[in-house]
Amino acid sequence: MRKLWPLVFLLAACGTQDPTGAGMEPLRLTSTTLPPAYLGEAYAATFSAEGGVRPYTFSLEGNLPQGLAFQGGRISGVPREKGQFPLTLTVEDGAKNSRVQRLTLTVSDPPPPRLTLVAPPAQVEGPFLLLGRVEVREALGFQLELPLKDLVPDLSSLRVASPVHLLDYDPEVGLLRLDVAFAKPLRDQEVFRLLLTPQKALTPRFSPRVVFFDKEGKPLAEALRRGKPFGELLKLAQNWGKEGKELKGDANGDGRVDAQDLEALAQDYFPKLTAPAVPGSPPPPGREEAPPLPQEEGSP
Numbered sequence: 001m002r003k004l005w006p007l008v009f010l011l012a013a014c015g016t017q018d019p020t021g022a023g024m025e026p027l028r029l030t031s032t033t034l035p036p037a038y039l040g041e042a043y044a045a046t047f048s049a050e051g052g053v054r055p056y057t058f059s060l061e062g063n064l065p066q067g068l069a070f071q072g073g074r075i076s077g078v079p080r081e082k083g084q085f086p087l088t089l090t091v092e093d094g095a096k097n098s099r100v101q102r103l104t105l106t107v108s109d110p111p112p113p114r115l116t117l118v119a120p121p122a123q124v125e126g127p128f129l130l131l132g133r134v135e136v137r138e139a140l141g142f143q144l145e146l147p148l149k150d151l152v153p154d155l156s157s158l159r160v161a162s163p164v165h166l167l168d169y170d171p172e173v174g175l176l177r178l179d180v181a182f183a184k185p186l187r188d189q190e191v192f193r194l195l196l197t198p199q200k201a202l203t204p205r206f207s208p209r210v211v212f213f214d215k216e217g218k219p220l221a222e223a224l225r226r227g228k229p230f231g232e233l234l235k236l237a238q239n240w241g242k243e244g245k246e247l248k249g250d251a252n253g254d255g256r257v258d259a260q261d262l263e264a265l266a267q268d269y270f271p272k273l274t275a276p277a278v279p280g281s282p283p284p285p286g287r288e289e290a291p292p293l294p295q296e297e298g299s300p
Contacts, residue, residue, distance in 0.1 A: 030050055065079045
């Protein structure tokens, strides 16, 4: 009886390799949708299947957008046209079983970056941290104007993901301005944190004005008013810590791009603010009107 065991194991093993696929899990596609693609940005989608008899062979029917190609069960490339593209995906296994799935690939303009402010969701009475995160898309920098009503910032607590940043806070109008430039594009990460102290019990709510600069340094909206171009801050970030001749951002000409150059750029960078006596009246010459502070919920 002991001599039969090897034969039993051999038959069981052969059964798992049945070339007809009988007794096995049915063939099915595990990729039933396609992630969205964005114009001018690298794209890749790999198809997969389960069950049946390996190996699998994938084929695709339909017109892909210009810039994308299909090979070996994978769509990849950089799309150069927008629209919706209907496709038919077929997978065939080693036993000639097949499954078909209709798909639609959507190519659109890239969504803009988003600055997400993270603060306590409930009422607070003591100091709390405000966190800022750049999400959705890559950005090489941003300009932020943040009205702070009944909140006092601890400027010494500011922590920024880049040493190349400029900060201004005017307590008379309650406006904090922060411009930040990165050495390389950032996405889906914390970019600053700041300690705020409420002057009374409140639920933190914010209405920021933000202008992002894309991975090529181009503004995605009209740049906020500054005494000097934001591009000067970008030059500092891209050459920060470097040494050499004729470096962009080397304002003092000492052959290095460092904190001294940032201090030089900070001079007259932020225009002075004033709150007009009459709503809608223009600010005095040489001064910029501060944006209105947001009202708390329930205020008239």
